[in-house]
Amino acid sequence: MSKYSVIGQRVHRVDGPEKVTGGAKYTFDLVLPNMLYGKILRSPHPHAKILKIDTSKAEKLIGVKAVVTGKDTLGRKQGIWRRFPELCDEEILCREKVRYIGDPVAAVAAIDEDTAEEALDLIEVEYEPLPAVFDPLEAIKEDAPQIHEGVELNINVTRHIEWGDVDEAFKKCDHIREDQFKCSSQAHVCMETHDAVASFGYDGKLTVWTSTQSSYYIQRLLADMTGLRESDIRVIKPPTGGGFGSKFELDSAQFCASVLSMKLCKPVKIVLTREEEFTATKRRTPMYYYVKLGAKKDGTLLAKETRVITEGGAYTAMGATALYLTGFFSSFPYKYPNYRYDGYRVYTNTAPTSAMRGFGAPQSTFVGESQLDMMAEDLGIDPIEIRRKNGMTPNYEVPGQAYIQSCGLHQCLDKIEEHIKERGKLPPNRGIGIAAYGFMSGGIFNWFDTPYAFSAAIVRINIDGKVDLFTGACDIGQGSDTTLSMICAEELGVRLEDIRVHSGDTGICPADLGAWGSRETLMNGNAVKMAAADAKRQIMEFAAAKLGANIVYDMDIKDRWIHFVDRPERGVSYFDIVKEAIRGKDGEVIIGRGHYTPHRKGMISPAYSFGAQAAEVAVDTETGRYKLVNVTTAHESGTVINPVGIEGQLEGAIMMAGGYGFCEDQPMDEGKILNPSIADYKLIRSLDMPETKILEIDTYEPEGPFGAKEAGEGLTNPTAGAIANAVYKAVGVRINDLPITPEKVLRALKEKKKKIK
Amino acid sequence: MKKELRLTVNGQPYELYIKPKTLLVEALRDQLGLTGTKRGCNESACGACTVILNGMAVKSCSILALQADGGEVLTVEGLARGTELHPLQKAFLDYGAFQCGFCTPGMLMSATALLDENPKPTKEQIKEGIDGNICRCTGYNSIIRAVTAVVKGEYKEEK
Numbered sequence: 001m002s003k004y005s006v007i008g009q010r011v012h013r014v015d016g017p018e019k020v021t022g023g024a025k026y027t028f029d030l031v032l033p034n035m036l037y038g039k040i041l042r043s044p045h046p047h048a049k050i051l052k053i054d055t056s057k058a059e060k061l062i063g064v065k066a067v068v069t070g071k072d073t074l075g076r077k078q079g080i081w082r083r084f085p086e087l088c089d090e091e092i093l094c095r096e097k098v099r100y101i102g103d104p105v106a107a108v109a110a111i112d113e114d115t116a117e118e119a120l121d122l123i124e125v126e127y128e129p130l131p132a133v134f135d136p137l138e139a140i141k142e143d144a145p146q147i148h149e150g151v152e153l154n155i156n157v158t159r160h161i162e163w164g165d166v167d168e169a170f171k172k173c174d175h176i177r178e179d180q181f182k183c184s185s186q187a188h189v190c191m192e193t194h195d196a197v198a199s200f201g202y203d204g205k206l207t208v209w210t211s212t213q214s215s216y217y218i219q220r221l222l223a224d225m226t227g228l229r230e231s232d233i234r235v236i237k238p239p240t241g242g243g244f245g246s247k248f249e250l251d252s253a254q255f256c257a258s259v260l261s262m263k264l265c266k267p268v269k270i271v272l273t274r275e276e277e278f279t280a281t282k283r284r285t286p287m288y289y290y291v292k293l294g295a296k297k298d299g300t301l302l303a304k305e306t307r308v309i310t311e312g313g314a315y316t317a318m319g320a321t322a323l324y325l326t327g328f329f330s331s332f333p334y335k336y337p338n339y340r341y342d343g344y345r346v347y348t349n350t351a352p353t354s355a356m357r358g359f360g361a362p363q364s365t366f367v368g369e370s371q372l373d374m375m376a377e378d379l380g381i382d383p384i385e386i387r388r389k390n391g392m393t394p395n396y397e398v399p400g401q402a403y404i405q406s407c408g409l410h411q412c413l414d415k416i417e418e419h420i421k422e423r424g425k426l427p428p429n430r431g432i433g434i435a436a437y438g439f440m441s442g443g444i445f446n447w448f449d450t451p452y453a454f455s456a457a458i459v460r461i462n463i464d465g466k467v468d469l470f471t472g473a474c475d476i477g478q479g480s481d482t483t484l485s486m487i488c489a490e491e492l493g494v495r496l497e498d499i500r501v502h503s504g505d506t507g508i509c510p511a512d513l514g515a516w517g518s519r520e521t522l523m524n525g526n527a528v529k530m531a532a533a534d535a536k537r538q539i540m541e542f543a544a545a546k547l548g549a550n551i552v553y554d555m556d557i558k559d560r561w562i563h564f565v566d567r568p569e570r571g572v573s574y575f576d577i578v579k580e581a582i583r584g585k586d587g588e589v590i591i592g593r594g595h596y597t598p599h600r601k602g603m604i605s606p607a608y609s610f611g612a613q614a615a616e617v618a619v620d621t622e623t624g625r626y627k628l629v630n631v632t633t634a635h636e637s638g639t640v641i642n643p644v645g646i647e648g649q650l651e652g653a654i655m656m657a658g659g660y661g662f663c664e665d666q667p668m669d670e671g672k673i674l675n676p677s678i679a680d681y682k683l684i685r686s687l688d689m690p691e692t693k694i695l696e697i698d699t700y701e702p703e704g705p706f707g708a709k710e711a712g713e714g715l716t717n718p719t720a721g722a723i724a725n726a727v728y729k730a731v732g733v734r735i736n737d738l739p740i741t742p743e744k745v746l747r748a749l750k751e752k753k754k755k756i757k
Numbered sequence: 758m759k760k761e762l763r764l765t766v767n768g769q770p771y772e773l774y775i776k777p778k779t780l781l782v783e784a785l786r787d788q789l790g791l792t793g794t795k796r797g798c799n800e801s802a803c804g805a806c807t808v809i810l811n812g813m814a815v816k817s818c819s820i821l822a823l824q825a826d827g828g829e830v831l832t833v834e835g836l837a838r839g840t841e842l843h844p845l846q847k848a849f850l851d852y853g854a855f856q857c858g859f860c861t862p863g864m865l866m867s868a869t870a871l872l873d874e875n876p877k878p879t880k881e882q883i884k885e886g887i888d889g890n891i892c893r894c895t896g897y898n899s900i901i902r903a904v905t906a907v908v909k910g911e912y913k914e915e916k
Binding site: 010012013015016017018019020021022023024025026028029188189190191192193239240241242244273274476477478479644645647648650651652653654655656677678679683684685686687689691692 | 786791792793794795796797798799800802803805832833834836837842846849850851852853855856857858859860861862865884885887888889890891892893894895896897898899900901
């Protein structure tokens with residue numbers, strides 16, 4: 001029997017009944033009395049000076065209540081890297097210059113969406129088009145147009161990571177490979193587009209309902225941009241229709257709705273269209289990769305050198321973090337004694353690139369795992385074997401960077417090897433490729449410059465024993481409300497149905513950095529556990545007195561029964577003690593508090609997940625088309641708190657990461673995204689979805705709540721690389737640029753044929 | 758010039774006066790307040806707005822409300838009987854067949870229409886039945902497991 005009564009159980013999501021009945025009310029569904037509808041006018045030019053904006057005709061249109069431009073703002077620039085003012089480079093409502101097709105220049109509030117739309121056509125903007133540059137390799141040249149004043153060579157951010165003596169180590173290698181790769185962009189395609197309802201009142205307070213991954217970030221950034229006090233802004237996150245990295249920065253819907261509402265003292269709702277979602281929100285960072293890898297004959301990896309240039313798009317966004325993480329995770333999950341990374345993020349006149357699930361690591365894993373297979377083949381070593389030989393192990397220190405405690409990589413590789421053996425001999429043109437990976441459980445970065453703990457929670461026990469859990473964690477679909485409720489119930493010794501979670505509302509919940517970087521289970525989970533333990537301790541004081549316990553006895557609560565650990569039959573009902581405890585505290589409810597900020601855990605993350613994945617493809621050599629037959633994953637995430645949640649994360653990641661490898665792309669012409677619709681942007685649909693198999697791995701992470709760590713983003717890392725390796729195994733062609741489309745496979749097959757002739 | 762529209766939604770007859778260009782999804786959401794039906798793309802590509810009209814799954818952003826005149830519409834709000842959930846809703850809960858939940862109403866309606874037409878679909882037919890519905894969270898397989906469980910009779914609907 002499990003030592004846990006809630007953790008590890010297959011439970012219904014706490015938000016489930018409302019979501020399967022249509023009862024869940026998203027920001028998209030909200031209607032307030034007197035509410036107006038907003039629309040945003042966007043630049044048709046990739047790079048242009050704004051000479052004049054004439055809003056007079058639009059203002060005269062019947063039904064239009066306000067038109068705002070950059071002049072109606074404080075003229076500040078914002079960015080999520082708040083500690084670094086030079087990286088806060090986005091005005092949202094541009095005053096003097098636009099830098100990509102989609103940059104906002106004006107916003108309208110009207111009585112309905114049609115009128116607002118009509119008004120946009122009446123706004124006259126005089127532009128002076130400027131020379132534009134779209135490819136970072138061009139933008140970094142001396143004579144390229146300058147996108148931000150004073151930024152030389154358009155270099156936005158550089159990052160350097162190094163340990164050991166790379167040059168010396170390469171001299172000792174028996175074999176060295178140098179390869180180049182190109183990683184494409186990807187759209188998040190949240191089913192709920194970015195949206196917000198902002199309501200500013202004559203009392204000077206602003207309330208914003210919005211689809212977001214971090215209510216706290218939006219609150220703080222809105223304070224920066226509007227000049228309002230942080231605590232006069234309340235950001236409420238209703239059920240949110242997906243995020244995947246796209247929804248933790250201040251966006252145009254939130255900002256423009258707020259500016260319009262502040263001008264009118266009326267609620268304003270803005271919902272981005274699907275086209276805006278594709279063209280004018282952020283996206284996965286495209287990267288050019290150069291990698292040099294050196295090994296001994298026996299497969300021991302001695303040195304790796306990585307140079308990356310990323311397409312930054314028009315603004316910094318979260319791209320600076322992606323630049324760092326792609327460099328760090330390029331060393332994963334192996335023990336390189338010598339490693340060097342140089343990354344350059346370059347501004348371009350394209351839609352800004354930023355965070356997307358995996359945050360730079362899907363790119364580095366595609367590159368690293370492709371090249372490692374090439375190295376293994378050069379050396380005549382089995383791909384599993386070379387990974388085993390160099391793979392990270394528990395209690396490993398990445399020199400000067402990170403300390404890894406739990407690590408189940410080797411168990412994962414063993415399981416994947418078994419799986420491949422079970423598949424037996426494959427038919428022709430079919431192959432299985434593998435990829436190993438790791439990821440962080442939340443970042444130890446504070447570029448946001450928060451003075452608050454990274455995570456916090458409050459537990460309130462009411463007279464009927466029902467527990468209100470208040471947390472700033474944001475459930476965007478990944479299931480943190482459920483996972484955190486399970487942690488709370490387990491720690492308190494009550495049932496899941498005893499918990500009512502209130503999350504993502506800055507008015508009532510303690511600040512939390514939000515749902516990004518796979519941080520909620522570990523970081524917020526620790527805060528919730530601590531808050532529950534604090535409340536439990538207060539209950540136990542009364543229980544011990546009531547039962548007249550000898551102080552040497554240990555007491556606990558399990559399934560609402562407060563008892564002696566050694567004699568569980570002796571005890572008292574949780575409900576009875578709660579009533580008495582509250583009475584005994586002069587009627588004050590029981591409140592437990594908890595918080596978590598990682599300390600002394602290196603520079604990246606307090607804990608890391610690991611895994612290995614095998615992708616099986618069947619290639620049609622006539623057309624280059626291939627089918628994803630099966631994707632099997634051994635992922636270790638420490639103690640599994642919510643098994644249904646992990647399965648969902650895993651299978652969902654395969655849809656998204658498989659799409660990254662297989663079909664998703666954003667082709668552009670002169671900065672214009674050519675496929676800004678769901679009809680034209682190819683995603684994996686149910687018929688393309690491979691079989692998915694999950695191999696369970698048992699590990700325990702000392703830093704995590706009940707031993708848990710991340711299971712969200714890491715799962716997006718391996719699939720593109722595994723597909724690349726599988727295509728190679730199947731038909732012997734190596735594709736180094738994503739996505740691996742039938743055209744590329746076919747072209748490579750033809751070239752291969754030519755060479756053989 | 759507004760036009761009269763009569764239609765029955767989830768068993769309830771309605772008379773509405775609407776602009777002729779009003780889409781069915783707009784009539785349901787904005788006029789009747791049935792916000793369970795979502796909109797994800799407005800070009801019948803994502804399936805979030807799927808409802809059942811006269812027994813057929815349709816994307817309610819792709820037809821005018823007036824085209825549904827005299828028709829019977831079933832939306833996600835009409836699936837449960839009182840507090841008793843529809844078998845598919847129960848299965849979606851048990852199998853974790855949703856995450857953010859935004860595609861879920863449309864997914865449930867596509868699956869309902871599929872099972873109404875063919876109570877014993879194969880796995881491939883289930884995949885085809887929901888191929889018009891995009892889910893960015895789950896990877897579909899949990900949805901397929903949930904529908905399969907209903908097909909296998911794990912959830913008996915109380916008549």
